[in-house]
Amino acid sequence: xxxxxxxxxxxxxxxxxxxxxxxxxxxxxxxxxxxxxxxxxxxxxxxxxxxxxxxxxxxxxxxxxxxxxxxxxxxxxxxxxxxxxxxxxxxxxxxxxxxxxxxxxxxxxxxxxxxxxxxxxxxxxxxxxxxxxxxxxxxxxxxxxxxxxxxxxxxxxxxxxxxxxxxxxxxxxxxxxxxxxxxxxxxxxxxxxxxxxxxxxxxxxxxxxxxxxxxxxxxx
Numbered sequence: 522x523x524x525x526x527x528x529x530x531x532x533x534x535x536x537x538x539x540x541x542x543x544x545x546x547x548x549x550x551x552x553x554x555x556x557x558x559x560x561x562x563x564x565x566x567x568x569x570x571x572x573x574x575x576x577x578x579x580x581x582x583x584x585x586x587x588x589x590x591x592x593x594x595x596x597x598x599x600x601x602x603x604x605x606x607x608x609x610x611x612x613x614x615x616x617x618x619x620x621x622x623x624x625x626x627x628x629x630x631x632x633x634x635x636x637x638x639x640x641x642x643x644x645x646x647x648x649x650x651x652x653x654x655x656x657x658x659x660x661x662x663x664x665x666x667x668x669x670x671x672x673x674x675x676x677x678x679x680x681x682x683x684x685x686x687x688x689x690x691x692x693x694x695x696x697x698x699x700x701x702x703x704x705x706x707x708x709x710x711x712x713x714x715x716x717x718x719x720x721x722x723x724x725x726x727x728x729x730x731x732x733x734x735x736x737x738x739x740x741x
Contacts (some may be wrong), residue, residue, distance in 0.1 A: 545574040545602070546708060549636040554596040555718070556583035556615075557628040562592070574602035574637075590619035592629045600635055605642075606737030609635055609713055610654075613669050616727040617719070629667060630718020638710045641703040643740030648700045649675055649711065651684045651692070654731040658688050661724045668717045669730040675701055677709030688730070703738055711736050 548571045555564035562585030569577075581596040595614040601607060613631050641647075651673055660666035673684040680701040685693040703709060713734050 544605075544639045544642045545572075546638040546640055547572055547636075548575055548602070548638075549634070550577050550579075550598070550600065551632070551634040552579040552581075552596070552598050553630070553632040553716070554581040554583055554594050555628055555630050556585050556592045556594040558585045558587040558590050558592055558625050560626070561585050561587045562628070565596075574607070576601050577635075588625035589623040590617070590625035590627065592617045592627050594629060594631060596631055598633045598635075602637070605740070606735065607635075607637055607711075609734045610731070611671070611713075611715055611734070612731045614727075614729045615667055617723055618725050619722075624722065626721060627723055628718070628720045629723075630716070630720075631667075631669070632714075632716030634712070634714045634716075636710065636712045637736075638708060639738070640708050641705050641738060641740075643703075643738075644705045645703055645738060645740040646700045647675060647677075647703045647709060647711075647736065647738045649673060649684065649698065649736040650734070651686060651697045652733045652735075653686070654733055655729065656688060656731075657727075657729045659727040661726065664724045664726065665719060666723065666726045667719045667728055669715060669728060669732075670717060671715045671732050671734075672713070673734055674712045675699065675709065675736075676712075677701070678704055678707040686732075688728070703740075709738075
């Protein structure tokens with residue numbers, strides 16, 4: 522992780538080009554990031570709904586410094602749909618550095634969501650996998666620290682299944698993969714979300730996380 526001792530906010534970029542996926546009903550994404558010290562800094566927020574499968578790339582690089590404290594957030598959400606599925610990569614690098622004597626007020630956080638609703642063009646299985654590519658947590662013992670939780674929920678045709686991950690406890694019930702039957706003509710919704718933050722006077726800390734979620738409808 523890099524620490525920069527000046528306020529920096531690189532403009533976010535969105536790259537969106539329609540993909541060939543005729544069965545998509547809608548796609549929604551939301552991204553948010555913030556890095557502030559004593560109200561000095563910046564917050565970013567974006568939200569868009571598409572009526573066709575559309576790639577999304579959203580990045581933020583935020584740094585703020587004041588009163589002998591520095592906080593930074595590097596954020597990246599990359600979503601690539603294809604004919605019968607999608608690949609989502611969610612990456613966070615957040616850091617707080619502060620002197621023990623500093624009374625600076627910190628506000629650091631992130632959030633992201635992707636919703637993809639589609640109509641099955643055949644019958645088969647919808648398969649979802651949640652992979653932890655990288656996770657490094659530098660958190661003092663008994664300190665309040667930022668987390669990068671991740672949740673994936675799949676619903677449709679009477680089915681509802683979830684994958685839940687926290688850096689503290691890992692995957693709930695050890696489940697990082699799921700599949701449900703899909704039926705031609707029925708609608709299905711895949712939802713990913715992550716979000717967390719810290720504020721007030723947290724101790725120096727850092728967290729880096731890279732998650733990849735894939736889903737695909739495999740028809741008979």
